[in-house]
Amino acid sequence: DPSVDAKTLCPYCDEPLPPFPTPHLKHLLATTVKKSVRNPRPTNPMGRKAEVTVFINVCQRHRFESEILPEAQAKGWPKTIEWSLIHERVMNMKDHLRALTENSIVGDDDDDDDSPWEIPGKSRNMKRARDGCVFWQEAMNDVKEKGTRAAGNVKNQFANFDKTQPGYYGELGSVIIHQTLFELFPPEDIQPEVVSPLSPKDFINRVLLPEVAIQLIMEDKSLSGSSGSRRALKILRDSTAYGVAMFPEDTGE
Ligand SMILES: [Zn+2]
Incomplete structure (x- = not known):
């Protein structure tokens, strides 16, 4: 024609x-x-x-x-991402990520009144960083179901591939976030008992990495609070296949 x-x-x-x-x-x-x-x-x-x-x-x-x-x-998933900014954006999350790593007592930063994470009778200022972290809860359920050793093995890592992907940030995003997290929290510097029953590396891969992705998506979409975090989680899960195909590891040449 x-x-x-x-x-x-x-x-x-x-x-x-x-x-x-x-x-x-x-x-x-x-x-x-x-x-x-x-x-x-x-x-x-x-x-x-x-x-x-x-x-x-x-x-x-x-x-x-x-x-x-x-x-x-x-x-509304992005077709281009400012890769050069990711390192700094992740560095800026240092305090939040450190609190998760140490599970420190944190203030209640929810802007929702109907937050399902609120535990009646529990003092607001006794909230710990991991209480509202869905990735930590999922990892704990996984360990409970399969035992610590099985939860950390290669086969299970493969089964959890989707869950450890940073949504539309794709494989390339995963690599950059990884590098930045290892720079912020070298696994050998994390006390194993602090993140037990996960190993420091598993903690970074299964908890910190997807948490960073949630924070990035919330920034991208101007979301805040626990309702914003739940929306970001849905975007993260829905856009994972897209991210993997759109931003594979080898596009940066
Ligand atoms: Zn063709």
Whole structure:
């Protein structure tokens, strides 16, 4: 069809490319150009040909972006993230994260009157940092169910992969948050008994990392209080598959 701009078509399968290809898709297109040859055809004057194994990633990727991206757009998940700011944003959460690590007594910073975390008869100023932390509660339930050793093993880490992803921040976000957390709290400096029954590394991965993601999402969406935190948790869970596909670890080249 001559009315279609060939530049908007996939050079390999001739399907339309998404209107705004991600950096990752652009990168895949650029690298496969070098491994393919020109092959103009009636359906696509800019068509190219190559072994299927060369371009399969490109086609999977553009189909994904055509289907998932509209959902992300409808739900307000970001297409670009200021990666250079993440380190500092996480550094600024130091006090909050230290309180979680030490489970210190914290003031009640809820702005909700109907907070379900409020325990009747319990003095407000006796609230501890982990009391309202859903990730700590989930890790504790996991340990209760499977025992400490099973909860820390590789198979279980794999089963919990979704739960330890930072939502739309994706794998790349996970890597940057990780590095910053290890800088803030080197695992060897965390007293194991303080985070027991988790190991210091498990505590960072399963509690601090998703907690950072919640805080980032709350900042992004101007959410606050425990109701804001619950909304951020839903966004985090809903957008995890998107984040993994949108911001894989290798886009930063
Ligand atoms: Zn294609």
